[in-house]
Amino acid sequence: MSDTTSQSGKAKVRAWYEPDAKLSRRHSADKRLRAYGIAAIIFALSMLATLVGTIAITAAPAVTQTMVTLEVEVPEGAVDPSDPRGGSYQRILNDSIMRIFPEVDTPREKRELRKLFSNGGQYALRDKVVDDPSLIGRTFDVTFPLADIGDQLHKGVIDRNLPPDYRRVSDMQIGWYDRLVEQGRISAPLNWGMIFNADSRFPELAGLWGALVGSFYALLICFFVSFPVGISAAVYLEEFAPKNRLTDLIEVNINNLAAVPSIVFGLLGLAVFLNFFGMPRSAPIVGGLVLSLMTLPTIIIATRAALKAVPPSIREAAIGVGASRMQTVGHHVLPLAMPGIMTGTIIGLAQALGETAPLLLIGMNAFITAAPDSMFNPSTALPTQIYIWADSPERGFTSRTSAAIIVLLGFLVCMNAIAIYMRKRFERRW
Amino acid sequence: MNKTAEEAGTLAKAAASVQAGHESKIAATNVSVFYGEKQALFDVSIDIPARQVMAFIGPSGCGKSTFLRCINRMNDTIDICRVTGTIEIDGADIYDPKIDPVLLRARVGMVFQKPNPFPKSIYDNIAYGPRIHGVAKNGSAMDEIVETSLSRAGLWKEVKDRLNEPGTGLSGGQQQRLCIARAIAVNPDVILMDEPCSALDPIATAKVEELIDELRQHYTIVIVTHSMQQAARVSQKAAFFHLGNLIEVDETEKVFTNPTDKRTQDYITGRFG
Missing domain, CATH: 3.40.50.300 (P-loop containing nucleotide triphosphate hydrolases)
Known part of the structure; x- marks a missing residue:
C-alpha cells in the first residue's frame, strides 16, 4: 500500500527541487542571451582584428627603406670649402652613378637610370660634406635611399615577371638594380626616415616628423586652452551656479556642443580665427584652438561628472570647519575629482589627436616639407598627413599611409591606456 | 532604590x-x-x-x-x-549680513550623521581647520593643537603612532571621534x-x-x-x-x-x- 501511494504521489506531486518546463525555458533564455553577447563580442573583436591586421600588412613594407651605398668622389674645386652648401652635388652624384654604369650613354637612358635613385641622394651627400669639409677632394661612401621604384622592386611590391607595360619599372632599370644587388650596394635598414623626415613629394623621403611636431603643438594649445577653461566652467556650473533656467539652458547646450559634427567647428575656426582674427593659415595654433573648441564640452562633461562623484559629506565637512566655498572646492573637491578630470581630459585630447575634418578646413593639409619651428608656422598634423598620403598616387605612399595610421593608433592607444591606468590607480571608493 | x-x-x-x-x-x-x-x-x-x-x-x-x-x-x-x-x-544675530558664515562656523563646529573625515592623514584632518583660519602654522604649535584636539576627543592614545595614516582607514567609531576632534581643533x-x-x-x-x-x-x-x-x-x-x-x-x-x-x-x- 505504501508502495502504491508513494508511486502515485511521485507521478502527481513534483518535489520542490525538480525543475518544471517554465524554469528550464528561463534558463535556456539566459543561456541564449549570454551566447548572443559572446557572439557580439567575437564579431566586434574579429572586425577590429581584420582592420588592424589589414593596416599592419599594408604597412609592413614601410618598416624598412631600401638604401644604396655609392663611392662618391668629391673633386677639389667642385665644392667651395668656405661655402660647402653651395656645391653642385647633383652633378657629383650623377658622375659617381655613371662610373658604376659606364655603358649608359644616351640622355634617355641616363634619365631612366637616374630615376632609380632618390632625389634625396644629393642632400645626403651635401649634409655629409657640410658636416666634414675635409672630405672635399676625397672618395668616400654615401648611403641614400633608392627611389620609390627601386624600393618597391626590392620589397617585391612591383612584380618583375609582369610584362613591361604593366609595371612602372623598365627592363633596363631591373637590370641596373640587379647589378647594384650583385655589387652588394643595396641594404634595407629600419626606416627611421619615416619618423624623422618631414613630408616630401618622394615617398622614399617622406616622413611624419612635421606632422608629429604639428600635432604636438596643436595638442599643447588644445590642452592649455581647454583644460583650464573647461575646469573653470565645470566648477562654476557644478559648485557655484544657481539652478535656474539659464544654467539649464547652458547645460543642455554644452551637451549639444559635444555632439556637433567636427567639420562645423572647422568652419567656425575658418570664419573666426582665420578670417576675423587673421591668424596664420595652416598653423598649429589655429588647429589647437579649433580642437580645443571640440575638447571643451568633453572636458566640461567629464569634470562635472567627476565633481558630482565627490560625496557631499566631504563638502559639508569642509564647510563645517569653516572653509569658504572656494577653499572647499580648491582644497577638497577638486583634488578628489582630479583623477576623473584627467581621465576625461586625456580621452578628449585623444579624440582631438585623431580629428581630421576641422584641420582640413583651416589648411593643415598643406604640403609642407619642413617641421614647423613654432606653433605659428604652417604644418600638418598626423591625421591630415594620413589624408595627404592616402591621396598620393605613388606606390610607396600606400604602405606609408598605413604605417602613419599605425603611428596614430599607437598614440591613441597609449593615451587611452594612460586614462584607464589613472582611473584604476586613483579610483576612490567611499 | x-x-x-x-x-x-x-x-x-x-x-x-x-x-x-x-x-x-x-x-x-x-x-x-x-x-x-x-x-x-x-x-x-x-x-x-x-x-x-x-x-x-x-x-x-x-x-x-x-x-x-x-x-x-x-x-x-x-x-x-x-x-x-x-x-x-x-547676543549677536548670526543672520546679520555683517556676520561672515566662515567665522561663524569656526565658532560653531559640526559633527555629521555619517563620519566624514577628509581622505587625508589623521594629522591633516585635524590641522585643516586651524590652518585655514590661520590659528597656527605647521610646526610645534600645530602639533600641540592636533594632540589636544585628539586627546579631548579621546582618540590620542589610539592614533598617536599613526598620525600620517589616512583618516578614512580608522574604524567607524574612531572616524566619528576624529570628526569631533576636527571640530574641536578650531576652538569652537x-x-x-x-x-x-x-x-x-x-x-x-x-x-x-x-x-x-x-x-x-x-x-x-x-x-x-x-x-x-x-x-x-x-x-x-x-x-x-x-x-x-x-x-x-x-x-x-x-x-x-x-x-x-x-x-x-x-x-x-x-x-x-
Missing part, C-alpha cells in the same frame, strides 16, 4: 546646575525655514544654555536637523532655503551634532556618548538624535519637535518623565514616530 527619590535627586541637581549660572548661549526667536514654497520650520523660539547638552528629539522630518543646521548657517549652501527670525549667539564654543551615532555600533556609540558628556565642560553641545535612550543618557535639556513645530523644551528628566504636551507623551511612549 526608590525611583521617584532618585528622579527627584537628579531633577534637583539639574535645577541646581541651571541656578549655578548656565546662561543662555544661543537664543532663537521665531525661526522659520522655507525650502522653496514649503515651510519646514514654524516660528521656533528656544534658549540653549551654555555648557550643557541639549538634545533635539522628534520623528523623522520634524525639522530638528533643519533647525540644527540653522545654528551654523549650514543651510546657506542650499539655494532654495530661506531662514527668517533671529538666532543670537552670545558650540558643537552641533546631527545624529552622530546613527552609523555606529553600540560600543562605539557608548564611547561617543561618554565623550559628549566630557565635552560639555568646555562646549555647548546640541545633539539631534533619534534614540530617546541616547537623549536621556547624554542631555540635560531636551526639545521635542513635531511637524516643524517646537512642541516642548525642558529639563530632559522632565520631558521624559512628565511631559506637558500630549504629543510628547505619545512620542516618547512609542505611540508614533
Whole structure:
C-alpha cells in the first residue's frame, strides 16, 4: 500500500527541487542571451582584428627603406670649402652613378637610370660634406635611399615577371638594380626616415616628423586652452551656479556642443580665427584652438561628472570647519575629482589627436616639407598627413599611409591606456 | 532604590546646575525655514544654555536637523532655503549680513550623521581647520593643537603612532571621534551634532556618548538624535519637535518623565514616530 501511494504521489506531486518546463525555458533564455553577447563580442573583436591586421600588412613594407651605398668622389674645386652648401652635388652624384654604369650613354637612358635613385641622394651627400669639409677632394661612401621604384622592386611590391607595360619599372632599370644587388650596394635598414623626415613629394623621403611636431603643438594649445577653461566652467556650473533656467539652458547646450559634427567647428575656426582674427593659415595654433573648441564640452562633461562623484559629506565637512566655498572646492573637491578630470581630459585630447575634418578646413593639409619651428608656422598634423598620403598616387605612399595610421593608433592607444591606468590607480571608493 | 527619590535627586541637581549660572548661549526667536514654497520650520523660539547638552528629539522630518543646521548657517549652501527670525549667539544675530558664515562656523563646529573625515592623514584632518583660519602654522604649535584636539576627543592614545595614516582607514567609531576632534581643533564654543551615532555600533556609540558628556565642560553641545535612550543618557535639556513645530523644551528628566504636551507623551511612549 505504501508502495502504491508513494508511486502515485511521485507521478502527481513534483518535489520542490525538480525543475518544471517554465524554469528550464528561463534558463535556456539566459543561456541564449549570454551566447548572443559572446557572439557580439567575437564579431566586434574579429572586425577590429581584420582592420588592424589589414593596416599592419599594408604597412609592413614601410618598416624598412631600401638604401644604396655609392663611392662618391668629391673633386677639389667642385665644392667651395668656405661655402660647402653651395656645391653642385647633383652633378657629383650623377658622375659617381655613371662610373658604376659606364655603358649608359644616351640622355634617355641616363634619365631612366637616374630615376632609380632618390632625389634625396644629393642632400645626403651635401649634409655629409657640410658636416666634414675635409672630405672635399676625397672618395668616400654615401648611403641614400633608392627611389620609390627601386624600393618597391626590392620589397617585391612591383612584380618583375609582369610584362613591361604593366609595371612602372623598365627592363633596363631591373637590370641596373640587379647589378647594384650583385655589387652588394643595396641594404634595407629600419626606416627611421619615416619618423624623422618631414613630408616630401618622394615617398622614399617622406616622413611624419612635421606632422608629429604639428600635432604636438596643436595638442599643447588644445590642452592649455581647454583644460583650464573647461575646469573653470565645470566648477562654476557644478559648485557655484544657481539652478535656474539659464544654467539649464547652458547645460543642455554644452551637451549639444559635444555632439556637433567636427567639420562645423572647422568652419567656425575658418570664419573666426582665420578670417576675423587673421591668424596664420595652416598653423598649429589655429588647429589647437579649433580642437580645443571640440575638447571643451568633453572636458566640461567629464569634470562635472567627476565633481558630482565627490560625496557631499566631504563638502559639508569642509564647510563645517569653516572653509569658504572656494577653499572647499580648491582644497577638497577638486583634488578628489582630479583623477576623473584627467581621465576625461586625456580621452578628449585623444579624440582631438585623431580629428581630421576641422584641420582640413583651416589648411593643415598643406604640403609642407619642413617641421614647423613654432606653433605659428604652417604644418600638418598626423591625421591630415594620413589624408595627404592616402591621396598620393605613388606606390610607396600606400604602405606609408598605413604605417602613419599605425603611428596614430599607437598614440591613441597609449593615451587611452594612460586614462584607464589613472582611473584604476586613483579610483576612490567611499 | 526608590525611583521617584532618585528622579527627584537628579531633577534637583539639574535645577541646581541651571541656578549655578548656565546662561543662555544661543537664543532663537521665531525661526522659520522655507525650502522653496514649503515651510519646514514654524516660528521656533528656544534658549540653549551654555555648557550643557541639549538634545533635539522628534520623528523623522520634524525639522530638528533643519533647525540644527540653522545654528551654523549650514543651510546657506542650499539655494532654495530661506531662514527668517533671529538666532543670537552670545547676543549677536548670526543672520546679520555683517556676520561672515566662515567665522561663524569656526565658532560653531559640526559633527555629521555619517563620519566624514577628509581622505587625508589623521594629522591633516585635524590641522585643516586651524590652518585655514590661520590659528597656527605647521610646526610645534600645530602639533600641540592636533594632540589636544585628539586627546579631548579621546582618540590620542589610539592614533598617536599613526598620525600620517589616512583618516578614512580608522574604524567607524574612531572616524566619528576624529570628526569631533576636527571640530574641536578650531576652538569652537558650540558643537552641533546631527545624529552622530546613527552609523555606529553600540560600543562605539557608548564611547561617543561618554565623550559628549566630557565635552560639555568646555562646549555647548546640541545633539539631534533619534534614540530617546541616547537623549536621556547624554542631555540635560531636551526639545521635542513635531511637524516643524517646537512642541516642548525642558529639563530632559522632565520631558521624559512628565511631559506637558500630549504629543510628547505619545512620542516618547512609542505611540508614533
